[in-house]
Amino acid sequence: xxxxxxxxxxxxxxxxxxxxxxxxxxxxxxxxxxxxxxxxxxxxxxxxxxxxxxxxxxxxxxxxxxxxxxxxxxxxxxxxxxxxxxxxxxxxxxxxxxxxxxxxxxxxxxxxxxxxxxxxxxxxxxxxxxxxxxxxxxxxxxxxxxxxxxxxxxxxxxxxxxxxxxxxxxxxxxxxxxxxxxxxxxxxxxxxxxxxxxxxxxxxxxxxxxxxxxxxxxxxxxxxxxxxxxxxxxxxxxxxxxxxxxxxxxxxxxxxxxxxxxxxxxxxxxxxxxxxxxxxxxxxxxxxxxxxxxxxxxxxxxxxxxxxxxxxxxxxxxxxxxxxxxxxxxxxxxxxxxxxxxxxxxxxxxxxxxxxxxxxxxxxxxxxxxxxxxxxxxxxxxxxxxxxxxxxxxxxxxxxxxxxxxxxxxxxxxxxxxxxxxxxxxxxxxxxxxxxxxxxxxxxxxxxxxxxxxxxxxxxxxxxxxxxxxxxxxxxxxxxxxx
Amino acid sequence: xxxxxxxxxxxxxxxxxxxxxxxxxxxxxxxxxxxxxxxxxxxxxxxxxxxxxxxxxxxxxxxxxxxxxxxxxxxxxxxxxxxxxxxxxxxxxxxxxxxxxxxxxxxxxxxxxxxxxxxxxxxxxxxxxxxxxxxxxxxxxxxxxxxx
Numbered sequence: 333x334x335x336x337x338x339x340x341x342x343x344x345x346x347x348x349x350x351x352x353x354x355x356x357x358x359x360x361x362x363x364x365x366x367x368x369x370x371x372x373x374x375x376x377x378x379x380x381x382x383x384x385x386x387x388x389x390x391x392x393x394x395x396x397x398x399x400x401x402x403x404x405x406x407x408x409x410x411x412x413x414x415x416x417x418x419x420x421x422x423x424x425x426x427x428x429x430x431x432x433x434x435x436x437x438x439x440x441x442x443x444x445x446x447x448x449x450x451x452x453x454x455x456x457x458x459x460x461x462x463x464x465x466x467x468x469x470x471x472x473x474x475x476x477x478x479x480x481x482x483x484x485x486x487x488x489x490x491x492x493x494x495x496x497x498x499x500x501x502x503x504x505x506x507x508x509x510x511x512x513x514x515x516x517x518x519x520x521x522x523x524x525x526x527x528x529x530x531x532x533x534x535x536x537x538x539x540x541x542x543x544x545x546x547x548x549x550x551x552x553x554x555x556x557x558x559x560x561x562x563x564x565x566x567x568x569x570x571x572x573x574x575x576x577x578x579x580x581x582x583x584x585x586x587x588x589x590x591x592x593x594x595x596x597x598x599x600x601x602x603x604x605x606x607x608x609x610x611x612x613x614x615x616x617x618x619x620x621x622x623x624x625x626x627x628x629x630x631x632x633x634x635x636x637x638x639x640x641x642x643x644x645x646x647x648x649x650x651x652x653x654x655x656x657x658x659x660x661x662x663x664x665x666x667x668x669x670x671x672x673x674x675x676x677x678x679x680x681x682x683x684x685x686x687x688x689x690x691x692x693x694x695x696x697x698x699x700x701x702x703x704x705x706x707x708x709x710x711x712x713x714x715x716x717x718x719x720x721x722x723x724x725x726x727x728x729x730x731x732x733x734x735x736x737x738x739x740x741x742x743x744x745x746x747x748x749x750x751x752x753x754x755x756x757x758x759x760x761x762x763x764x765x766x767x768x769x770x771x772x773x774x775x776x777x778x779x780x781x782x783x784x785x786x787x788x789x790x791x792x793x794x795x796x797x798x799x800x801x802x803x804x805x806x807x808x809x810x811x812x813x814x815x
Numbered sequence: 816x817x818x819x820x821x822x823x824x825x826x827x828x829x830x831x832x833x834x835x836x837x838x839x840x841x842x843x844x845x846x847x848x849x850x851x852x853x854x855x856x857x858x859x860x861x862x863x864x865x866x867x868x869x870x871x872x873x874x875x876x877x878x879x880x881x882x883x884x885x886x887x888x889x890x891x892x893x894x895x896x897x898x899x900x901x902x903x904x905x906x907x908x909x910x911x912x913x914x915x916x917x918x919x920x921x922x923x924x925x926x927x928x929x930x931x932x933x934x935x936x937x938x939x940x941x942x943x944x945x946x947x948x949x950x951x952x953x954x955x956x957x958x959x960x961x962x963x
Binding site: 340347350354398430432435437439445455460461462464465468472475478510527530531532791 | 899900902903904906907908909929930931932933934937938940941942943945947948951954956
């Protein structure tokens with residue numbers, strides 16, 4: 333047993349880091365602002381370290397509002413990894429556009445703290461506040477480039493539709509409370525599914541609200557515009573950070589809360605999963621702008637992860653059930669690293685702010701920047717799901733989970749969709765290696781910091797693809813915390 | 816409120832909406848929430864919205880709403896949702912949710928600072944994030960460059 337405050341040590345450390353960065357930013361001269369990046373990154377490293385101090389604690393604290401278990405530790409560690417990558421990828425892009433680094437770091441850290449709260453919520457109240465704490469800064473990051481029309485549009489759309497989704501979720505929570513007299517996730521499950529018509533409405537609203545945040549079809553309309561408008565490395569964060577949080581929310585609400593009545597909502601999740609992966613992939617096929625293509629493909633990835641949740645709902649054997657959750661965790665982490673890095677490569681080709689990251693910018697990249705082209709090729713192969721990358725094991729994990737759970741048709745849908753996705757991912761590789769560069773090629777950002785972060789992500793993707801055992805055992809131990 | 820063309824009229828209609836909500840809270844045995852509703856929504860937020868409209872609208876406030884083209888689709892969806900909710904409300908046994916239970920002010924205050932301490936503190940973090948974001952968005956770009 334640990335006391336309440338030690339149990340939330342990671343949250344306290346992260347909050348302290350936010351306030352520290354905010355204060356230090358005030359006292360730094362303009363030429364010293366770069367110091368904020370190492371402060372943020374090292375601080376996040378320390379926060380990641382504090383996550384280990386609550387590993388294995390597995391208890392509910394603060395009068396039942398907060399659950400510190402191994403599952404939450406996994407989500408927090410994944411959050412820290414994504415946060416560090418985001419903090420490393422962004423500075424050079426921001427500097428080229430004269431956007432302030434201090435505000436970026438502070439807003440990023442706020443969003444991460446919301447993801448921390450989401451991951452540990454055992455009550456609908458904390459869950460909702462955590463969600464808002466995560467997405468409010470995310471709206472800001474989408475509209476971070478204030479003088480850019482597209483960024484304004486993306487930020488505004490994200491904000492309006494996101495608030496709408498939050499309102500639906502909140503309405504669902506109020507129905508839940510009216511019906512069950514409780515906001516505890518551990519108490520609402522049985523009462524909701526026995527609740528008749530009102531229980532159905534409540535579950536429907538919770539489903540719509542939370543899958544909206546994860547950008548599942550048909551609730552995905554905000555995604556392409558918000559992702560395309562945001563400054564590119566920030567899009568990388570937006571496409572993985574809030575998505576990680578949304579899946580933490582889904583795992584908490586549907587795994588913790590409604591887990592035992594999985595058979596009731598399995599159908600909805602399975603249909604949503606197939607709609608999402610197919611819808612995202614088909615529209616991504618038609619895109620000629622790589623940034624927009626990656627935005628749609630991130631929707632498709634949501635579909636694969638939802639398939640893990642459907643497998644969890646359908647399985648009856650406890651071991652197989654956890655496998656669905658394990659697949660979600662593995663996929664979310666692997667996808668997070670590869671997608672944020674892929675977006676940042678697009679950002680590196682936008683050193684000239686007038687470039688929009690079209691497919692032609694990648695033409696002949698292998699001749700102009702062989703290392704960058706090779707890195708991008710690895711990322712795209714990983715997103716496609718080709719060994720020996722982490723993307724392969726992520727897809728494999730979901731496939732195995734669905735087959736073991738007895739929903740083989742879902743596995744077939746995933747395999748077909750992966751083949752569909754290969755077409756548009758490999759098209760970029762064809763452009764890089766087999767096309768002549770355009771007459772006026774886009775200048776490449778060669779800042780050492782971005783290159784370092786890219787090397788780190790690619791190395792991670794390859795290493796975890798070759799030796800996935802440590803991460804698999806981490807995922808297994810974390811998922812065991814749920815049931 | 817949503818059918819009016821003049822945005823000021825819409826804002827005033829929204830105030831009526833807020834006021835009726837406060838009445839509903841009072842009837843449900845939550846006078847504290849009702850008072851907060853009047854003070855915060857009716858008093859502060861409505862005035863703030865009116866000011867925001869006054870400061871941002873150049874000249875004529877009678878701008879056509881961009882949503883007016885979809886009015887029939889919206890009406891249809893709204894009817895379906897109302898029908899579903901109405902069905903759910905009438906078809907459900909609400910148990911003792913229909914019993915009005917009041918809570919005393921001191922009990923609420925105590926709960927807020929003991930059991931609900933953590934959500935309360937996280938809310939303050941959320942407000943801080945919102946304030947910083949609002950300042951960043953409202954600041955002139957020239958000041959950004961000076962700050963950077």
